[in-house]
Amino acid sequence: MPKKTVYKATIEHLQILNEDGKLDASLAKNTLTDEEVAFLFEQMVIWRHFDEVAFKLQRSGRMGTYPQNKGQEAAALGSGFAAKKGTDFLVPCYRENAALFLHGLAPHMILLHWMGDERGNQIPDNVNCTPISIPIGTQMLHATGIAWAYKIRKEPRCVVTYFGDGATSEGDFHEAMNFASTLEVPCVFFCQNNQWAISVPREVQMASETVAQKALAYGMPGMQVDGNDMFAVFKATRDALDRARKGGGPTFIEAVTYRLADHTTADDAKRYRDVKEVEAWTKKDPIIRHRKFLESKGLWSDKKHAEVEAKAKKIVDEIIKTAEGIEKPSPADIFNYTFAEIPEQLRVQRDTMRTNSLGQDPSQTGLKTEHAHTR
Amino acid sequence: MPELNLVQAINQALAQEMERDERVVVLGEDVGLNGGVFRVTEGLQAKFGRERVVDTPLAESGIIGASIGLAMADMRPVPEIQFEGFLGPAYDQLVNHAARFRTRTRGAITIPMTVRVPVGGGIHAPELHSDSPEAIYSHSPGLKVLMPSTPYDAKGMLLAAIRDPDPCIFFEPKRVYRSFKEEVPEGDYEVPIGQAKVVSEGDDITVVTWGAPVFQCLAAMDELPDDVSVELIDLRTIYPMDTDTIIESVRKTGRCVVVHEAPRTAGMGAEIATVIQEACFLHLEAPVQRVTGFDTVMPYYKLELDYLPESPRIVQAVRECLAY
Ligand SMILES: Cc1ncc(C[n+]2csc(CCOP(=O)(O)OP(=O)(O)O)c2C)c(N)n1
Numbered sequence: 001m002p003k004k005t006v007y008k009a010t011i012e013h014l015q016i017l018n019e020d021g022k023l024d025a026s027l028a029k030n031t032l033t034d035e036e037v038a039f040l041f042e043q044m045v046i047w048r049h050f051d052e053v054a055f056k057l058q059r060s061g062r063m064g065t066y067p068q069n070k071g072q073e074a075a076a077l078g079s080g081f082a083a084k085k086g087t088d089f090l091v092p093c094y095r096e097n098a099a100l101f102l103h104g105l106a107p108h109m110i111l112l113h114w115m116g117d118e119r120g121n122q123i124p125d126n127v128n129c130t131p132i133s134i135p136i137g138t139q140m141l142h143a144t145g146i147a148w149a150y151k152i153r154k155e156p157r158c159v160v161t162y163f164g165d166g167a168t169s170e171g172d173f174h175e176a177m178n179f180a181s182t183l184e185v186p187c188v189f190f191c192q193n194n195q196w197a198i199s200v201p202r203e204v205q206m207a208s209e210t211v212a213q214k215a216l217a218y219g220m221p222g223m224q225v226d227g228n229d230m231f232a233v234f235k236a237t238r239d240a241l242d243r244a245r246k247g248g249g250p251t252f253i254e255a256v257t258y259r260l261a262d263h264t265t266a267d268d269a270k271r272y273r274d275v276k277e278v279e280a281w282t283k284k285d286p287i288i289r290h291r292k293f294l295e296s297k298g299l300w301s302d303k304k305h306a307e308v309e310a311k312a313k314k315i316v317d318e319i320i321k322t323a324e325g326i327e328k329p330s331p332a333d334i335f336n337y338t339f340a341e342i343p344e345q346l347r348v349q350r351d352t353m354r355t356n357s358l359g360q361d362p363s364q365t366g367l368k369t370e371h372a373h374t375r
Numbered sequence: 376m377p378e379l380n381l382v383q384a385i386n387q388a389l390a391q392e393m394e395r396d397e398r399v400v401v402l403g404e405d406v407g408l409n410g411g412v413f414r415v416t417e418g419l420q421a422k423f424g425r426e427r428v429v430d431t432p433l434a435e436s437g438i439i440g441a442s443i444g445l446a447m448a449d450m451r452p453v454p455e456i457q458f459e460g461f462l463g464p465a466y467d468q469l470v471n472h473a474a475r476f477r478t479r480t481r482g483a484i485t486i487p488m489t490v491r492v493p494v495g496g497g498i499h500a501p502e503l504h505s506d507s508p509e510a511i512y513s514h515s516p517g518l519k520v521l522m523p524s525t526p527y528d529a530k531g532m533l534l535a536a537i538r539d540p541d542p543c544i545f546f547e548p549k550r551v552y553r554s555f556k557e558e559v560p561e562g563d564y565e566v567p568i569g570q571a572k573v574v575s576e577g578d579d580i581t582v583v584t585w586g587a588p589v590f591q592c593l594a595a596m597d598e599l600p601d602d603v604s605v606e607l608i609d610l611r612t613i614y615p616m617d618t619d620t621i622i623e624s625v626r627k628t629g630r631c632v633v634v635h636e637a638p639r640t641a642g643m644g645a646e647i648a649t650v651i652q653e654a655c656f657l658h659l660e661a662p663v664q665r666v667t668g669f670d671t672v673m674p675y676y677k678l679e680l681d682y683l684p685e686s687p688r689i690v691q692a693v694r695e696c697l698a699y
């Protein structure tokens with residue numbers, strides 16, 4: 001008997017605004033209005049400045065390790081803008097700050113996190129996101145569970161979860177994809193393929209030609225978009241969310257972008273990647289093309305840009321002041337959030353800040369110490 | 376003799392063992408061209424090629440699971456897990472597979488693998504980059520657990536671990552990576568697994584520790600009055616434990632403080648205190664004291680020094696133990 005084809009697939013790549021700022025008008029229909037693009041571009045400029053200042057804070061010893069978002073703002077903003085603020089829920093990694101800010105996260109909290117303070121993760125009830133996630137590839141399962149709950153309760157809400165190209169190598173990623181598609185949950189898997197996982201390039205990370213095609217193995221729609229094009233990112237995410245909201249299940253979006261900075265402030269990308277590659281991608285910087293587009297529409301000018309940059313400076317100065325104005329947490333905070341109710345032995349550790357029995361109960365030693373606890 | 380820091384000593388051990396034994400392969404995230412995020416594998420790929428120094432996909436379960444296979448097929452894998460917090464995804468492969476093969480095949484299949492893992496706090500690192508999970512793996516029969524604190528020991532212990540016929544976890548205290556240099560012989564030598572080191576001899580009290588807290592204990596000793604004579608023991612291997620050295624010392628001093636970064640409950644301090652009460656009961660002058668991390672999640676860095684067993688807490692505990 002002749003062999004027959006039982007499965008065939010293609011992966012589409014969507015670009016609406018090219019690197020020269022040229023828009024495909026027919027594809028752009030029903031995507032972003034001019035005003036929305038201007039608003040989002042302003043956000044891009046502000047959060048690019050935030051990112052540069054965060055880098056400097058680390059360099060001057062005022063903050064710990066920080067992963068720059070530079071170059072990936074269009075992916076964050078286009079997708080974040082497609083999700084409904086106050087309704088949908090974001091489950092991020094750490095390279096989509098701007099999406100979280102769009103959804104109401106106070107920006108100083110991101111700094112607080114990288115300043116080594118858990119209060120940067122204390123997300124208020126009225127902001128729909130989880131804190132940034134350090135262990136790679138783990139959060140997509142949580143996103144799947146949240147979306148599953150929405151489905152069980154028949155709420156018209158969706159989840160967008162973010163992760164990198166490298167994260168798609170972790171087992172948890174594959175389990176999340178399989179759970180999400182078999183349970184048909186309203187979740188958008190948004191992969192920021194920035195070409196690198198620290199020093200490992202995409203083609204060493206995986207043998208598949210695209211990241212998006214991994215979705216097909218799970219029976220999930222998968223597509224690629226130009227991640228530096230807000231129109232394409234917005235359209236793909238919005239369409240995926242529309243479908244999910246109607247019970248159509250999850251979608252995988254690969255946003256093709258580039259990490260213009262080092263992996264983190266602890267990294268030196270010159271060790272492993274070619275400056276020519278960085279130069280080529282610098283030309284595709286989302287700031288360049290969106291500005292060109294807005295200028296061509298008469299919606300942006302040098303003067304306007306200078307105004308926005310001045311505004312960005314003011315906003316970011318204020319954010320830093322807020323973050324640095326927060327006093328060091330009390331050592332009791334190490335203990336107070338371990339459980340709803342603190343167990344007795346932990347209470348003693350907290351109240352004495354000691355772990356040795358004689359330090360916890362000086363009456364045993366015959367020693368007088370100022371550390372007698374409050375039992 | 377050249378002076379090396381911990382990073383350089385480990386790097387030298389890896390290079391020399393790869394030279395000596397062509398079955399040795401180094402694998403992990405960013406270990407190749409980048410030389411690892413702490414540069415411990417720097418230059419190895421240039422020297423030994425991409426077949427033997429391998430940038431793997433970003434998957435810890437994959438790294439350990441595939442290393443098990445390499446070991447079964449008579450290779451000598453030396454996988455790196457980038458930070459101890461990321462042993463999490465590899466836990467199943469380590470504990471349920473690597474640790475059990477010899478027993479469940481009655482010796483037919485063995486896993487000579489050495490998992491290198493940066494460990495511990497004190498370097499202002501982000502979440503899950505500062506934990507101390509040595510007790511978890513010491514509690515998992517079939518794994519040997521090592522944690523050198525000096526460049527000399529690190530080189531000798533790593534060579535011993537790679538040549539050991541069983542799976543070893545080789546914890547490298549980050550806080551010590553570049554903190555000091557010491558003379559390290561260029562030639563081949565082993566520091567045997569399972570041998571503690573008496574760092575300084577003393578008669579009044581025994582302090583047992585390992586990893587970065589060795590240096591907190593030394594700082595504490597400087598702050599104690601001159602007439603207090605402390606015997607400081609660096610355990611070096613957590614499992615199998617050199618109980619003889621501990622017992623001999625405590626029988627002499629009658630007092631003991633155990634210091635570790637990991638949480639107190641079910642930490643190695645509990646095991647050591649039990650060994651002491653079993654073997655030194657009639658010699659004890661005071662209850663064994665534990666100066667450890669608290670029974671909480673390791674805090675982010677603003678509070679990490681409040682959590683870690685820094686020298687003031689050690690000084691207090693030693694004084695309290697002596698006064699008992
Ligand atoms: C489970 C786990 N393993 C390893 C690491 C160390 N690490 C941090 S970021 C990173 C690379 C991530 O690459 P990718 O998923 O592409 O995201 P990107 O940083 O490029 O945005 C690695 C290996 C980690 N944080 N978590």
Ligand SMILES: [Mg+2]
Pocket residue numbers: 164165166192193194195196197198
């Ligand atoms: Mg990446």
